Amino acid sequence: MPREYLPILIFLAIAIAFPVAAIAAARLIRPAAPFRTKLEAYECGIKAASDSRGRYTVRFYIIAILFVIFDVETIFLFPWAVRYKQLGWFGVAEVAVFLAILAVGYVWAFKKGALEWV
Amino acid sequence: MLIDTVLFYIFAAMVLSGAIFTITRRSAVHSAISLICSLLGVAGLFLLQRAEFLFAVQIVLYVGGIMVLFLFVIMLVNLDLAAKARQFNRAWAVGIAAVAVVGAEMAWFLYRGRAAFHIAENGGAGLGSAAAGNTEMIADSLFSEYLLPFEIASVLLLVAVVGSVVMAKKRI
Amino acid sequence: MHAIISHPLFAPVLITLALIAAVPLVAGYLSLVERKVLADFQVRLGPMRVGPHGFLQPIADAVKLLIKEDIIPSDSDKAIFWFAPCVSTCAALTAFSVLPFARNIAVADVNVGLLVVSSMSSVGILGIILGGWSSNSHYSLLGALRSAAQLVSYEVALAFALLSGVMAAGTLSMQGIVKAQLEHGVWGVFANYGFMIVPFAVYIIAATAETNRAPFDMPEAESELVAGFHTEYSGFRFALYFLAEYANVFVVAAVAVTLFLGGWLRPFPGVSWLAVPLNYGFPAVLLGGSGLLTLTLVRKLKDPLQQKVLVFLAVTLAILGAVFLVPAVNGAVAGLFWFLFKVSCLIYVQIWFRGTFPRFRYDQLMNIGWKIAIPVGMAAVLINALLGMISRA
Numbered sequence: 001m002p003r004e005y006l007p008i009l010i011f012l013a014i015a016i017a018f019p020v021a022a023i024a025a026a027r028l029i030r031p032a033a034p035f036r037t038k039l040e041a042y043e044c045g046i047k048a049a050s051d052s053r054g055r056y057t058v059r060f061y062i063i064a065i066l067f068v069i070f071d072v073e074t075i076f077l078f079p080w081a082v083r084y085k086q087l088g089w090f091g092v093a094e095v096a097v098f099l100a101i102l103a104v105g106y107v108w109a110f111k112k113g114a115l116e117w118v
Numbered sequence: 119m120l121i122d123t124v125l126f127y128i129f130a131a132m133v134l135s136g137a138i139f140t141i142t143r144r145s146a147v148h149s150a151i152s153l154i155c156s157l158l159g160v161a162g163l164f165l166l167q168r169a170e171f172l173f174a175v176q177i178v179l180y181v182g183g184i185m186v187l188f189l190f191v192i193m194l195v196n197l198d199l200a201a202k203a204r205q206f207n208r209a210w211a212v213g214i215a216a217v218a219v220v221g222a223e224m225a226w227f228l229y230r231g232r233a234a235f236h237i238a239e240n241g242g243a244g245l246g247s248a249a250a251g252n253t254e255m256i257a258d259s260l261f262s263e264y265l266l267p268f269e270i271a272s273v274l275l276l277v278a279v280v281g282s283v284v285m286a287k288k289r290i
Numbered sequence: 291m292h293a294i295i296s297h298p299l300f301a302p303v304l305i306t307l308a309l310i311a312a313v314p315l316v317a318g319y320l321s322l323v324e325r326k327v328l329a330d331f332q333v334r335l336g337p338m339r340v341g342p343h344g345f346l347q348p349i350a351d352a353v354k355l356l357i358k359e360d361i362i363p364s365d366s367d368k369a370i371f372w373f374a375p376c377v378s379t380c381a382a383l384t385a386f387s388v389l390p391f392a393r394n395i396a397v398a399d400v401n402v403g404l405l406v407v408s409s410m411s412s413v414g415i416l417g418i419i420l421g422g423w424s425s426n427s428h429y430s431l432l433g434a435l436r437s438a439a440q441l442v443s444y445e446v447a448l449a450f451a452l453l454s455g456v457m458a459a460g461t462l463s464m465q466g467i468v469k470a471q472l473e474h475g476v477w478g479v480f481a482n483y484g485f486m487i488v489p490f491a492v493y494i495i496a497a498t499a500e501t502n503r504a505p506f507d508m509p510e511a512e513s514e515l516v517a518g519f520h521t522e523y524s525g526f527r528f529a530l531y532f533l534a535e536y537a538n539v540f541v542v543a544a545v546a547v548t549l550f551l552g553g554w555l556r557p558f559p560g561v562s563w564l565a566v567p568l569n570y571g572f573p574a575v576l577l578g579g580s581g582l583l584t585l586t587l588v589r590k591l592k593d594p595l596q597q598k599v600l601v602f603l604a605v606t607l608a609i610l611g612a613v614f615l616v617p618a619v620n621g622a623v624a625g626l627f628w629f630l631f632k633v634s635c636l637i638y639v640q641i642w643f644r645g646t647f648p649r650f651r652y653d654q655l656m657n658i659g660w661k662i663a664i665p666v667g668m669a670a671v672l673i674n675a676l677l678g679m680i681s682r683a
Contacts, residue, residue, distance in 0.1 A: 002165075002168055002170065002400070002401075003298075004398050004399060004400050005165060005170075005398065005400060006121070006299065006302075006398075007299065007302035007303070007306065007387065007397045007398040008384070008387045008388070008397065008398045008400065008406070009125075010299070010302070010303060010306060011302075011306045011309075011310075011383075011384060011386075011387035011397050011398075012380070012384050012387070014306055014307070014310050015310065015379075015380045015383035015384050016376070016380050018310055018379070018380075018383070019375065019376040019379045019380060019530050020376060022526060022530070023360075023372075023376075023526055023527065023530075026356050026357075026360070026525065026526040027360070029356065029357050030356070030357050030358060030359055030360055030525060030526075031357075031359050032359060032360070033359065034359075034361065036364070038361060039361065039362070039363050039364040040363065040364065040365075041363050041365055041366075041425065041426055041427035041428075041430075041522065042427050042429060042430075042516060042521050042522060043427070043428070056193065056194050056431075056432075056435060057194075058194065058286050059439075060190050060194060060435050060438075060439050061187075061190055061191060061194055061286055062282065062283065062286045062287075063439045063442065063443060063656075064186060064187040064190040064191075064438075064439070064442060065187060065278075065282040065286075066279065066282065066660075067183065067186070067187075067442035067443065067445065067446060068179075068183045068184060068187050069275050069278050069279055069282070070446040070449075070664070071178065071179060071182075071183045071442075071445070071446060071449070072179060072183075072271075072275060073272075073275060074446065074449035074450060074453060075175050075178060075179060075449075076268070076271065077453055077671065078171075078253070078405065078453065078456065078462065079171065079253050079254075079256045079257035079260055079261075080257055080260075080261055081453045081454075081456040081457045081671075082253050082254060082257055082456060082460060082461060082462055083254055083257035083258065083261070083460075084457055084675055084678065084679075085460060085678060085679070085682055086258075087257065087258075087261050087262075088679070089679060090261075091261050092672075092675045092676070092679060094261055094265060094268065094269070095672075095675065096672060097269060097272075098268065098269060098271075098272040099272075099668060099671075099672060101269075101272040101273060101275075101276050102272055102275055102276060102279075103668070104276060105275070105276040105279035105280060106279070106664075106665070108279070108280065108283075109279055109283050110661070112283055112287065113287075114283040114286075114287065115656075115657075115660040115661060116653075117652065117653040117656040117657065145367075147367070147370065147420070147423060147424075148370075151370070151420070154416065170400065170401050170402045171401075171402055171405070173402070174402045174405030174406060174408075174409050175405070177409035177412070177413065178405060178408055178409045178412055181409070181412065181413055181416070182409060182411075182412020182413060182415060182416075182445075183412070183442075185416065186412075186415055186416065186419065186438060186442060189416070189419050189420075189423070189438075190419075190435070190438070193419075193423055193431065193435065251401050251461075252401055252402070253401060253402060253462055
């Protein structure tokens with residue numbers, strides 16, 4: 001492993017330990033007086049009529065899948081962004097084609113109203 | 119290096135235990151979390167192999183992208199009801215065949231060791247030297263040698279855009 | 291003893307411990323600053339009771355949250371409810387490990403530093419989704435879905451803006467990005483004939499949405515979703531989400547400063563005769579002046595204890611200002627000062643947004659993300675490439 005990542009892993013370990021230790025330490029001093037109504041989910045005052053884990057609108061799914069697609073796209077471009085001056089006009093042309101093909105998909109989705117939040 | 123060995127076993131344990139819990143947990147969200155653990159372990163293994171860029175990509179894309187999508191889907195369709203239903207597909211034969219194939223592959227690689235892997239041209243040379251920087255090396259080979267796969271990837275992503283919109287929208 | 295100090299891990303571990311100890315404090319004081327600044331916008335006083343001018347309010351808040359009862363709803367998924375806030379906090383904290391605070395002050399400087407920050411921000415989304423889902427309350431789940439959908443939408447625009455910044459610098463290492471700006475003699479935001487201002491604007495908008503802050507604070511739109519994904523959270527678990535949120539505010543500002551505003555470089559890094567007035571004069575006048583202005587407030591306070599706290603604060607500020615006049619120390623702390631000063635300015639701008647803009651509707655928010663920010667960011671990448679190639683030739 002490259003040496004310079006070791007401090008990040010140490011940081012990560014301490015960053016994991018900090019919230020866990022804080023919650024555990026808080027347990028020693030905080031009160032604990034639960035009763036049934038207190039432990040109900042927050043609602044308008046009467047018990048929720050249905051379990052909240054039901055079915056929700058498919059819009060969220062479209063957003064998530066479009067995000068994954070565009071995320072892949074941007075990740076592909078990061079190596080190019082680092083080296084684009086060395087790769088020259090040829091690299092710019094490559095990326096222009098890459099982005100153009102995806103722009104077609106974007107415009108199509110736009111026209112079909114997939115980006116519309118209803 | 120001792121520390122590398124220790125980290126390898128930690129990451130490998132994350133990958134394997136995550137994978138096992140992914141298929142054994144009843145609740146879909148618990149499975150997803152186990153899968154996240156497994157994917158993070160894979161990211162760690164990439165890091166141990168000095169593939170820094172892939173390490174970051176693994177976390178950004180798989181943990182931050184694909185798993186968010188998975189969790190969305192789990193939340194949207196309420197899989198908990200499905201999990202309580204009796205399992206109806208009993209395709210044992212197919213399952214055993216698949217396991218046998220994968221097991222044979224694993225045995226082959228363990229038996230042959232390094233020789234079983236065909237390392238791409240120029241791929242092996244870059245692994246040793248970290249001087250050039252991992253991202254830069256990826257850029258140089260992706261945008262010169264592997265130009266066509268890169269452009270085809272954009273077509274693949276285009277198909278994914280069309281497919282997802284067609285699937286999710288009732289009226290087009 | 292010498293063997294410990296000269297160990298290559300000594301400085302990173304020391305900075306790690308200092309950061310982990312400082313971030314909760316900074317997050318608390320950011321909330322105080324936010325309340326005070328907003329109060330000022332609205333011609334109110336803001337918190338005034340705990341300490342002089344509410345100076346000790348964050349401490350009181352932290353203690354209160356620490357000794358509050360921790361309520362875990364009976365229908366919740368207890369294990370996930372337990373660790374979801376830890377995921378958010380841990381991700382937000384870990385992003386600090388690659389921030390370049392000064393030339394020599396950073397926990398780690400890695401080749402893919404910028405991607406480490408964005409990977410941590412994407413892991414933070416998981417904490418929100420899992421927290422909202424495990425609460426098993428309608429408000430939490432809807433808040434989590436909205437929040438996550440908003441975060442992922444703006445993450446794409448954010449990535450395009452980062453791409454432009456990376457193109458100007460030619461590296462993903464955070465220290466490397468700052469050093470590239472030192473070599474060019476100009477801040478990233480003015481590179482490429484000033485066109486970088488466009489990705490910078492995209493970044494600021496996307497980053498505001500990414501930290502769930504007004505005018506994009508839909509997930510916590512208190513008039514419709516109570517408190518969004520952390521409706522069911524109380525006590526210290528709520529504090530962890532709160533900490534993650536303010537830590538993220540700092541991180542996005544720090545990334546903007548690193549990529550676009552020169553990181554720990556002073557203004558005009560290429561003009562050498564400005565070094566003395568900017569590196570010595572400016573921090574000394576700013577901090578010393580604040581100390582003197584604080585002293586003028588002491589008379590107005592009645593309580594002697596509060597007066598003492600304020601005098602202590604004023605003297606500390608003045609000493610901090612005086613430290614910048616010592617040449618030996620100045621070289622080490624001037625970079626840190628500029629970095630923190632720029633970050634503070636950007637955070638002030640974010641608070642300013644909150645005091646100025648009304649909240650968007652959710653469909654408007656999605657429209658801005660998908661129909662404006664993403665195409666603009668994408669076009670900015672291409673135009674930057676063209677301009678960069680022209681300036682190279």
